[in-house]
Structure formats: structure tokens, C-alpha cells
Amino acid sequence: MTALLREFLPPVPAGVAPGKAWTDTTENNDNVPNGSMAVRTITNFQSSSETYEGVKALKIASASSSSFSGNQETGGGSAAIEGTGTGTGVWYVGPDGTYLGGKRSSMQNSDGLGRLRTRTAACGCHPRCDDVAPEMIL
Numbered sequence: 001m002t003a004l005l006r007e008f009l010p011p012v013p014a015g016v017a018p019g020k021a022w023t024d025t026t027e028n029n030d031n032v033p034n035g036s037m038a039v040r041t042i043t044n045f046q047s048s049s050e051t052y053e054g055v056k057a058l059k060i061a062s063a064s065s066s067s068f069s070g071n072q073e074t075g076g077g078s079a080a081i082e083g084t085g086t087g088t089g090v091w092y093v094g095p096d097g098t099y100l101g102g103k104r105s106s107m108q109n110s111d112g113l114g115r116l117r118t119r120t121a122a123c124g125c126h127p128r129c130d131d132v133a134p135e136m137i138l
Helices: 002-008
Strands: 021-032 035-052 055-074 077-093 099-113 115-120 132-137
Touching: 035 077, 055 099
Parallel strands: none
Antiparallel strands: 021 035, 035 055, 055 077, 077 099, 115 132
16 A cells, blocks of 8 residues: 555655756565565656646656566465566646646566466366466466
8 A cells, every 4th residue: 555655646845836857766665475575766757837627737747767676485486576667647736735636657567587387277167177277386
């Protein structure tokens, strides 16, 4: 939940006005079941003035890049994951500081380093349950 809240509203310096730019760097280490994940994100922000749904607003646009790495213990041994990501966002803030709306999107590219093995899958849906299915062991 903490990671989700970090993404909801951008960090805004006190007294920000249209035409300002700033950069924010975050480094987070989060626990995941049987492992951990480290994420570093650099986000560039730019503010401007715009009308949002009929209200004069401060528009805050962002572009970010991130890198992440982690590991997790599984039934098949230790697995590592690493990758990079990019994102964009836009938020609108009213004259009284009220959040009016916005959106954020991101794309992550990752590599999982683990083992791939095959096993016999017994599906139970018909008498011939000797299909071989791949299973990713991470």
C-alpha cells in the first residue's frame, strides 16, 4: 500500500508556480514474500498553468526513469529479478491546493533469472492426463 501512495501525488516544492522545474530521486527497499526488492526512480517535473474541467489549475507534468533489482526464495531455489522502467504523469491542482485529477502510466522491462523445467501435469479433466507442461521455477 505504501508503494501505491508514493505514486498518487507528486512531491511539490513549497510555493511552486507555473514555469518551474524540479527533480526528485527516490530509493525504496521493500520486502516481498521470501525476498526483497530495491527500486530507484528519478523523476523530472515541470509546472504550467492550464484550465482543467473549467477550473484554472496548476498542471504538473512528469517523466521518470527507474531501475529495480531483487531476489526471492522459491521452492526451486533462489530467483533474481532486475530491470528498468519509464513513466509519465500529469496532475492538476486547483488555486486552493485541491487535487483536481490526473493520470500516471509506466512501463517496466524485467529479466527473471531462474530455472525452467518441465513436469508432467495431471489435469484430471480427461482420462489421458500425461500432458507435459512447462513450469517456471523462480
